[in-house]
Amino acid sequence: MKKSFISAQFLALSAGFLILLTGGMAVAQETPEWQNPAVTGINKEKGRAAFTPVSPEGETYKLSLNGMWKFKLSHNPDTRPGKFYLPSFSVRRWKEIPVPANWEMEGHDVPIYVNHPYEFADARTPITEFRNGPEPPKVPLTYNPVASYRRDFTVPASWEGRETYIYLGSVKSAFYIWVNGQKAGYSEGSKLPAEFNITPYVIPGKKNTVALEVYRWSTASYLECQDFWRMSGIERSVEVYSRPKLHIRDFEVVSTLDEVYRNGILRIYVSLQNRNTNPHWGTIDVVLSENGHPLLTVGKMVEVADLGEAEVDFDKVLQNHMPLTGIKPWSAEFPNLYELTLSLRDANGTLLETITTKIGFRSVEIKRGLLLINGVPITLKGVNMQEHNPETGHVVTEELMMKDILLMKQNNINAVRTSHYPQPERWQELCDEYGIYLVDEANIESHGLYYGERSLAKDPDWEHAHVDRMVRLVQRDKNHPSVIIWSMGNEAGNGVNFYAGYRAMKAHDRTGRPVQYERTEIGSRFALEFDWNSDIIVPQYPDPQTFEWFGQRVLDRPFIPSEYNHAMGNSGGNFQDYWDIIERYPQLQGGFIWDWVDQGLWKTGSDGKRFYAYGGDYGTGMPSDGNFLINGIVYADRTPQPELAEVKKGHEWINFRLLRYRDQVARIQVENLYDFTSLGEFRIEASVMAEGKILKNLEIPRLDIPPHSGGVTEIDLQGIGAEPGTEYFLLLEARTRHASPGIPTNHLVAHEQIRLPGYKKREIATPGGSLNFEENENTLIITGKDFKATFSKQEGRLTSYLYKGAELILQGYGPKPDFWRAPTDNDFGNRMPIRNINWKKATLNPQLRNLTTTKNDNGSYSVTAVWDLSETSSSFTTRYTVQGDGSVRFTNILEASGNEKSDIPRVGMVLCLPAEFDQLTYFGRGPHENYNDRNVSAFVGLYSGNAADQMVPYVRPQENGNKTHVRWAALTNAAGTGWMAVSNTPGEGFEMTAMPYLSQDFDARSGMDYGPIEKEQKHATDVKPRSLVRWNIDLGQRGVGGVDSWGSLPLEKYRFPTGRNYEYTFTLIPVEEATPGKMAGISKKY
Incomplete structure (x- = not known):
């Protein structure tokens, strides 16, 4: 018994009191509502539908209290001001705060971001007396900011004799409210309205004072542990409004379809409230309209007891009018709405108020x-x-x-x-x-x-x-x-x-x-x-x-x-x-x-630039889950x-598939995935493209394919040639014929790019031109007409390339093997920076095993470098073949040992050009960034732009800007001089990144240490452009993944596993006065 008595420290008696057992004596101790999970509101009105009544004179009897309020924030409940809610209490020296607002966004206390811990009880970073995690229903007392709000308002004298309410759209996390010094109630549950009848406290025609006491944390906080910024305050609008003594408190509309889903069924339930001290009769008139034209009118009279409430059921009244024929159903594709008007009259037929709302007929x-x-x-x-x-x-x-x-x-x-x-x-x-x-x-x-x-x-x-x-x-x-x-x-x-x-x-x-x-x-x-x-x-x-x-x-x-x-x-x-x-x-x-x-918050850095802040960017020693809310x-x-x-693209409601291509006629299957829309609502267009140019435009005859079905159409492409080395693509687009809510006319809703069969291989000629070869202690030099290529014997790299006097390689940044990328957030989630770290070491420290030179029968020279990647027990070989016209063919082979169990983040090469070569033109997937597991929306085309514009400013810097299936690409200066890279690998080309940043600029760690704190607190504005252009020309890199960000790898087919060899080839060609058409022609020669 004694043991049982000691272990029971507190014994709950009721929602409002506890008995504290001390020395055998019971002492009553009141528990504040904000510490009591059984209390969710005091004097709070019952929930109701959102609507705004209008008086016979057209008034809404509504007064907004949005705007500036007097405000004081206290560190904890013990330090909050007492009796501040009395109108006589001076708040003249208090600060002001806008309403609605989170006080943390107005410079009072700080926003906190954690994912699933309770921020006030995060054992990783305790900020309150909770050191070992949450202990419901206990809430913090030592640090628990309490906000005191005050403002005055004047209720019109015409509100005399009516019922006055105050509406607070959202207050987090719990609050008390006073009007003219009298407590009106208490509420919690922050994302729904709290309404209070303040008629007993408010004085029409006079100045009134409303006061709120808002607690940052309460027992309600235990049910509001969402993955978002933990902030506080009056977050939505505040209004005072007035209703007649007899008024519509609430109504429910059940507007569905009949059993065959063709006609409307309408049921209405209205709750009348009578605040008079004697019974009252009221008549409710219901009008259903479409665009102002009445479709249905019914009415019903009911008596409501004094200070009582009555529900009016319209089922019998409406029964003779059902079903409603000709009703247009509501759906997301056709959001047809009707006006429903409820009018309340008293026993004398005097109109008291009118409510108009929009309803839709739909069954679920x-x-x-x-x-x-x-x-x-x-x-x-x-x-x-x-x-x-x-x-x-x-x-x-x-x-x-x-x-x-x-x-x-x-x-x-x-x-x-x-x-x-x-x-x-x-x-x-x-x-x-x-x-x-x-x-x-x-x-x-x-x-x-x-x-x-x-x-x-x-x-x-x-x-x-x-x-x-x-x-x-x-x-x-x-x-x-x-x-x-x-x-x-x-x-x-x-x-x-x-x-x-x-x-x-x-x-x-x-x-x-x-x-x-x-x-x-x-x-x-x-x-x-x-x-x-x-x-x-x-x-x-x-x-x-x-x-x-x-x-x-x-x-x-x-x-x-x-x-x-x-x-x-x-x-x-x-x-x-x-x-x-x-x-x-x-x-x-x-x-x-x-x-x-993304849940980033704008914040201004010391350099005056704004950036998106995330967890850890506010306050000192606050719990944080970093950028996990940037999703x-x-x-x-x-x-x-x-x-x-x-x-x-993935959500498109129309699918196009090539069934057959014969005699220059494409047979296309068209699938309508819409739930309610016929394809007759769309104009289907087709075009044939080659090398970024439209060769032929066609409009497909109207296809009235019903929802959830398909059809076939044939497209005659007669007249389209088949030039060797040229790819031909059929582009299909579905565009709206008419505007609909949120979607304009001619809006693209679906599109597909189909590579037409019948590609003819180009015949590659051996470039002519004589070459000189020179070897000295440190370099190999190959010289031809207008160019000079220099290789380092110590590094095995092409370190300089002079073309007509212009240096095309930035000193120290010649092409080299690259197996690493700046880890993405998903990479961190699956521990790539730790599991795959040997590939970063291999990128930074390749060991040249040997370097050989061969003169080929056609007069070209091949320089072959073999690097040991000792950390991965692998090797990488590049054979540079310098042709007489100055082109350099790179044949790259990675022998990835199975002893290294991690997949390879990237298989490729990287070089840097001087900053002037910043004009990017390429033929591949674009125009936006794409990866091998996220590129169906990026169609193959001819794209151009500045290298700086290829960077994608993810809130936390990471790998970005990649392009896939690149057939050829060029980086040139304003005069058109520069490098062009052409893929020589069978298939769909290489992957490519070009921008004035090094990969390491986006890396969360510059060295090898990625733990235990894996990410630096870094932002997009922290990454500064360099005076160079980095150019990755890769076989590819692992996909970005998309299952989750805490363990899942990219799907296997989008990764580069070890235990096999990878080979790819591309050619670098010096160009001048380059134009897209000229480069397209050059690409066919290599």
């Missing part, structure tokens, strides 16, 4: 293991999206939302998972209007407690905290057609609280949307068994093989990964591999890329990254 259901919209299996080509603004943190404007919407629509993205919390109300409205499917996610993640017995999902004491967030989400967003799936949260374990949450979300949604949760796997990762409380199989980060595995099985639920293709830094590899598999199997219905936008396919300002082009 799961049948036969498939997710159906309007009876059709759909494909979700989605992204995860955080609420992020590089200027203001978590405060997002409508302008930025529109930028997101338009970018998504125009890049074949049709779905968003609101990871991992509800977005602002306006986001849902825009998605309704423009056509984006939403997986609407509750603000729940307790990742830092993981998924075992400590998981809060399994603790019944936290049930209300979980369920309240889920239910309020449904209550807010239930009327939006764009919301097709509810998500209970993310990475918070599974257990009784999510079982209860699943039931609660189902019970509060009459539309019957599916409910999903990603943490329902039972047993091993990607097992076929899943818990019952998710209607969809939503694993995280399956590789293509796992997609294939699930696709081959009969599933009782759709398979739609909630996160896949982790896009951290230079990533996005194997994206087309995913979609080749998805398109093969009906139950693979898409997925959601992690994620949409977007667009930068923080929404500038596209190269991955976005690959996503658009």
Whole structure:
């Protein structure tokens, strides 16, 4: 008994009190709400749909409190100001802060980024009294900033006799509110509105004072452990609004389709609230309109008890009007909306208020293991999206939302998972209007407690905290057609609280949307068994093989990964591999890329330049997970990254495939992957190209191919020659005939490049011209007309090349073997910098074994260098063949020993040119950066530009700027003099990088040490251009990968394993007065 008594330090009596057992005496001690997981709000209004009523006079009776507030930040709760909420308390000397804003973005305290730990209880870097990790429900006391907000406002005198409310769109993490010195309530749950009835406290026609006390960390923080910046404050709008005593508190619209998916079914439920002290009658009129033309008008009268509430069910009233014929269904492809107007009149027929909202008719259901919209299996080509603004943190404007919407629509993205919390109300409205499917996610993640017995999902004491967030989400967003799936949260374990949450979300949604949760796997990762409380199989980060595995099985639920293709830094590899598999199997219905936008924050460096800050860039000694939040396919300002082009291509809704090419007629299979759109909506164009020039344009006759089907068309290419050494490509493009929401007329929605068969090999002639050979103690010199090539006998390298007096090789930077690249974030994740470090050593320290010279029968000279790569037990051989015309043919052979178990990051050569040779022209894949596992969006073409523009400024510097399948490339000066490289290897050419930076400039370590701290705190602005042009001419480098960023390698087919030989050949040719046409001709001679 004594042992039991001592171990029970605290005994919970109620939500508000604890009994502290000390010396046998019980002392009552009040527990503040922000330390009590059972309390999620006091005096907070019930959740409701978002709407703005209008009075008969056209007034909204709304007053914005956005703007400047008085502000004071205290280090912890003990130091916060007392009674500051009293109007008599002077705040004259307080600072001001804008609302909405994260206070950390306004110079108060610092933003913290960690992925899954709790920032206030990160055992790696403790900043509070928590030294050994989280201890729920305890929250920090020693360091826990508390913000005190104050502002005055005047309520119009016309609001007298009405009900006045205050709306706070999002406050993180918990807060108390006072009006005119009187406590109005308490709230937590930061990404949903908190509303309070402040009628008893506010004085119409007079100055009023509102005060908030906001805690950075509270028990609510245990459910808000998301992978984003941990910041605080009033993050969304604040408004005061007024309603008549009898008013519409809430309404639910169920607008679906009938069983044959042709006609509309409408059900409406309205909640009336009566704040009068006697019963009141009210009449609700409902009008359904299309473009201002009424389609349906009904009404119903109801009595509401004094200080009571009544739900008005319109089922019987509407029954005689159903179904609604001629209704245009809503989908992401056709976001048809209707206006629904609710008008409330009192018993005398006086109009009290009117609410107008937009609704869409669509059905969402799961049948036969498939997710159906309007009876059709759909494909979700989605992204995860955080609420992020590089200027203001978590405060997002409508302008930025529109930028997101338009970018998504125009890049074949049709779905968003609101990871991992509800977005602002306006986001849902825009998605309704423009056509984006939403997986609407509750603000729940307790990742830092993981998924075992400590998981809060399994603790019944936290049930209300979980369920309240889920239910309020449904209550807010239930009327939006764009919301097709509810998500209970993310990475918070599974257990009784999510079982209860699943039931609660189902019970509060009459539309019957599916409910999903990603943490329902039972047993091993990607097992076929899943818990019952998710209607969809939503694993995280399956590789293509796992997609294939699930696709081959009969599933009782759709398979739609909630996160896949982790896009951290230079990533996005194997994206087309995913979609080749998805398109093969009906139950693979898409997925959601992690994620949409980099979460960099603009910060100004000591040099005055702005850069994107990430974890570790704020404060001293703060916990950090570095740049792990830089995962977007667009930068923080929404500038596209190269991955976005690959996503658009992989997500295309139209596939073109060459079935046959005979007698200059191409037979093309055209596949319509749209769910609701006929291909007749698009204009299909074709063109034949060679060497970057269009030889013939054609428009394909209109193809009225229905959704989910295909057809065949033939394209006559008569008149196209077949010149030896020339490749011919058929380019097919699908463009919109008409504008649609978010997509303009003539917008490119799909395209394909097909290399036509029948390529004729070029006949390579031996270049003429006599050569002189000279050898001295340190060099080998080969001289011909207009050129002089010098080789170092100590290094085995071509160290100088003079062409008509111009030096084409920068001193000290002649061609040399290169097996390394600046590690990408995915490389760090799979420990490439450590596992493959011997290849960096081999690059830096090749040991010349021998150097031989041979005069060939045709008069050319061959210089052969063999290097031992002792760290890898391998060798590299280059045979330089200098021809009479000054061209130098490089034949390179890597004998990669199987004793070195790691794959080879890069197989190639690198040289540097003087800075003046910065004009790049090439014939290969482009124009954007591409890699062997991310290049289907980069078509073969003729591209040109400045070498400096090839650099891609990833937030954390890393490998960038590569081009694949390069047939030839040239670097010249303004006069057209320089080098041209032509691939002599059978296949599709070499890979190439050209820019005024060395590879080491992007490397996170200049030496060999990559541990234990693997990445330097480095940013794009830290990389300065050099007075040179680096030119990598490679057989290739490993793919960038795209499964995840914490272990997965690039797929095997995109790597260079050891235990085999690699050979490739290219020729360097000096050129002058070079033009693209001239160089295309030169390329055919080598």
